[in-house]
Amino acid sequence: MITSAQLFEQACRHIPGGVNSPVRAFKGLERPPVFIERAQGAYLFDVEGKRYVDYVGSWGPMITGHADPDVLRAVRERLDNGLSFGTPTAIETTMADLICEIIPSIELVRMVNSGTEATMSAIRLARGYTGRDKIVKFEGNYHGHSDSLLVKAGSGALTHGEPSSPGVPAALAEHTVTLAYNDIEAVEECFAQIGDEVACIIVEPVAGNMNCIPPVPGFLEGLRRVCNEYGSVLIFDEVMTGFRVALGGAQAHFGVHPDLTCLGKIVGGGMPVGAFGGKREIMSHISPLGPVYQAGTLAGNPLAMAAGIALLSKIREPHFHDALTSRVETLCSGLRERAEAADVDMITQSAGGMFGLFFTAQSRVDNFAQATACDAAAFRRFFSAMLDQGVYLAPSAYEAGFMSSAHAPEDIQATLDGAEKAFAILSR
Ligand code: PLP
Numbered sequence: 350m351i352t353s354a355q356l357f358e359q360a361c362r363h364i365p366g367g368v369n370s371p372v373r374a375f376k377g378l379e380r381p382p383v384f385i386e387r388a389q390g391a392y393l394f395d396v397e398g399k400r401y402v403d404y405v406g407s408w409g410p411m412i413t414g415h416a417d418p419d420v421l422r423a424v425r426e427r428l429d430n431g432l433s434f435g436t437p438t439a440i441e442t443t444m445a446d447l448i449c450e451i452i453p454s455i456e457l458v459r460m461v462n463s464g465t466e467a468t469m470s471a472i473r474l475a476r477g478y479t480g481r482d483k484i485v486k487f488e489g490n491y492h493g494h495s496d497s498l499l500v501k502a503g504s505g506a507l508t509h510g511e512p513s514s515p516g517v518p519a520a521l522a523e524h525t526v527t528l529a530y531n532d533i534e535a536v537e538e539c540f541a542q543i544g545d546e547v548a549c550i551i552v553e554p555v556a557g558n559m560n561c562i563p564p565v566p567g568f569l570e571g572l573r574r575v576c577n578e579y580g581s582v583l584i585f586d587e588v589m590t591g592f593r594v595a596l597g598g599a600q601a602h603f604g605v606h607p608d609l610t611c612l613g614k615i616v617g618g619g620m621p622v623g624a625f626g627g628k629r630e631i632m633s634h635i636s637p638l639g640p641v642y643q644a645g646t647l648a649g650n651p652l653a654m655a656a657g658i659a660l661l662s663k664i665r666e667p668h669f670h671d672a673l674t675s676r677v678e679t680l681c682s683g684l685r686e687r688a689e690a691a692d693v694d695m696i697t698q699s700a701g702g703m704f705g706l707f708f709t710a711q712s713r714v715d716n717f718a719q720a721t722a723c724d725a726a727a728f729r730r731f732f733s734a735m736l737d738q739g740v741y742l743a744p745s746a747y748e749a750g751f752m753s754s755a756h757a758p759e760d761i762q763a764t765l766d767g768a769e770k771a772f773a774i775l776s777r
Contacts, residue, residue, distance in 0.1 A: 352397055357381040375744050378729055382744070383736070388415030390755035393741055401741035402760045406751040408743075409589050409614035412673070412702060413663055414755025420618045423659035424652050433650055440658070441649040447661055448616070448624060452597050454606040458626030459635060460649040464588035464613030465493025467623035468551065470635075470643045471609045472497055474625070475549035475582040477641035478634045483543060485550045485581075487530040489559030489717030489747075492551055492586050492611075500525040530556055531564060531715045533571035544579035549609075551584040554599030557749035558589075559720040561698045561705030569605040576608070582631060588613035588623065589749070592661065594701035595670050602701065615664075618656030669754065673702040676761065677752045680704065683765040691772035693727070703749045706731075706742075720747065727775055734774045738767030 360367035368374045368382065375382040384396045391414055393403045406412065413420075427440075441460065448458050461467050472484055472495070484497060492498040500513045500522045513522065526543070528535045530552075540547065550572050556562040576583040585607035590599040592615040600606055609627035616622055626632060634641045647653075664670070681697035681704055688695035694710040707714050708727035714720050728746035735742055740763075743750060 350397060353384040353395060354381045356384045356396060372743075372745055372748065378733060378744055380733060380736075383741070390414040390416070391753060391757065391760045399739065401736070401739050402756070402764050403741045404750040404752070404764075405741060405743050405748075406753055407619055408748075409593065409751050410617060410619045410660075412593060412615050412751070412753050413660065414753045417618075417660065417663070417755075419663055420656050420659045423618075423655040424620075427652050427655045430651070432652060433647055435646065438649065438651050438654075440651050440654040444649070444654045444658055447658060448612070448626065451592070451661065451665070452600070452610060452626075454600060454608075454628070455610055455626035456629040457632035457635075458624050459632070459643065460654070461623040461625065461643075461645055462621050462647055462650075463493065463623045464586075464611065465495055465623070466645070467588060467611040467613055467625040468492040468498055468584075468586055469495035471584050471611050471625040472549065472551065473643065474631065474635055474641050475584060475609065477639075478631050479548045479580065479582060481546050481548040481581075482524045483526060483546045484524060484548055485526045485528060485536070485539065487552055487556070487717075488527050489530055489562075489720060490551075490553045490556055490586070491558035492553075493588075496521050497525055498551070501527040529716050529718070530559075530562065531568050533568050533575075536571060536575055540575050540579050540581075544575070544581070547579060547581045549582040549584050550576055551586055553589065554585045554587065554603065554605070554607075555590050555594055555700040555703065557703055557705075559717050559747050560707060560714065560723075561700065561703055561749040562714060562716070562720065563698060563700045564599075564603065565715055569599075569603050573605050573607075582609060583607040584609045584611065586611045589703065590700070591615060592664060593673075593703055593751070596665060599700070615660060616657050617653050618658075618660035620650070620653035620656045622650075622653045622657055664754075670701055673752055673754060674699075676754075676756055677702060677704045679758075680752065680761050680764060683761065684768055687765060687769045687772050691769070691776045693772045693775050694724075695727075695772075702752045704752065705749050708746075730775055731771050734771035735764075735767055738770055740764050740767045 393401045496517045587598040591612045595602040611625045613623040708724035725746045
């Protein structure tokens with residue numbers, strides 16, 4: 350039997366760091382990444398035959414569990430018609446109608462191939478629409494790896510200690526203003542100085558790339574107010590939160606409506622899909638309606654649309670998100686109880702179907718500085734012990750966890766049993 354360690358060694362021969370996305374490398378964890386062979390429901394199965402209860406869910410899309418039979422069937426039904434045509438297809442209209450129905454702030458929507466493309470295109474549109482160059486983002490928010498947005502970013506870049514990347518031209522980064530998350534006064538001060546030069550504010554309405562940090566009351570409302578006042582475009586990056594925090598995303602949950610929304614992950618049901626959309630007046634500036642250029646050879650791919658539509662249709666069932674939220678609450682309260690019993694300082698934060706664990710004595714974590722002040726070494730030991738217990742958490746202290754409707758009470762119980770042992774190791 351070939352092991353994950355052997356496969357990783359082979360992968361490193363021709364793939365940079367052995368992976369096609371940095372966080373997968375388990376860097377800093379002092380163990381090779383686990384190579385997965387297949388997945389079903391709440392479980393991942395590695396190449397050595399070991400089963401894990403999975404809280405990564407392919408980084409978000411698998412909200413009904415892996416290999417959902419309805420999603421697979423929808424893809425299979427389309428497969429024999431061909432993989433891609435590069436022409437309009439009726440299924441793209443079905444997808445657009447569905448998105449606009451679920452998220453009413455979206456009146457026009459364009460499909461792309463990833464979350465990165467969605468945010469990059471939304472930024473270009475905001476700049477083209479306003480005729481302004483500057484953008485405002487928040488420290489520790491991650492919006493994909495396009496140049497303008499890879500400035501003091503979170504996620505993989507943060508884990509690897511490179512808050513902004515070499516290769517991003519300084520002249521471009523100059524146009525990106527990065528402020529502290531959840532600090533509306535900083536936003537107001539910034540806009541008082543340069544508000545009429547700012548094309549847009551882009552924000553994760555619940556931050557999920559510096560662990561899980563919900564907005565403090567008034568923060569999102571404040572962003573809306575400031576954008577209205579200065580004629581800037583408010584962009585919610587709901588690549589992670591869309592269809593997860595609530596069916597209609599964080600904007601439905603918090604009742605604050607952006608001008609543009611970026612989507613990814615769940616919208617593609619596990620296929621490479623992203624989307625951006627919003628007010629008709631703004632979206633009408635996108636080509637071919639308007640002058641702001643944006644395109645994609647495989648955008649709106651029929652198999653990807655079929656997967657996404659099948660998944661979105663499924664999670665529209667009444668109470669789907671209530672049940673997901675209550676699973677998250679059971680998990681989080683169980684983890685807190687066990688940490689407390691083992692005398693380990695740990696808190697949890699969550700929003701709908703996403704959650705985070707912070708090894709800290711603080712009662713809450715609201716921003717990047719507080720997130721990075723948490724005990725990362727404790728996280729690493731906990732992660733590794735959980736992996737040994739058959740629980741697959743995100744391999745970084747700066748990533749959120751994702752629940753799925755396939756996680757049964759027994760899976761959550763098994764996770765808590767594993768956590769009890771992991772916390773005991775930590776408290777030694
Ligand atoms: N925006 C957010 C909030 C994300 O979490 C991510 C990826 O994790 C992205 C954008 C980039 O999406 P992708 O990895 O599909 O390019």
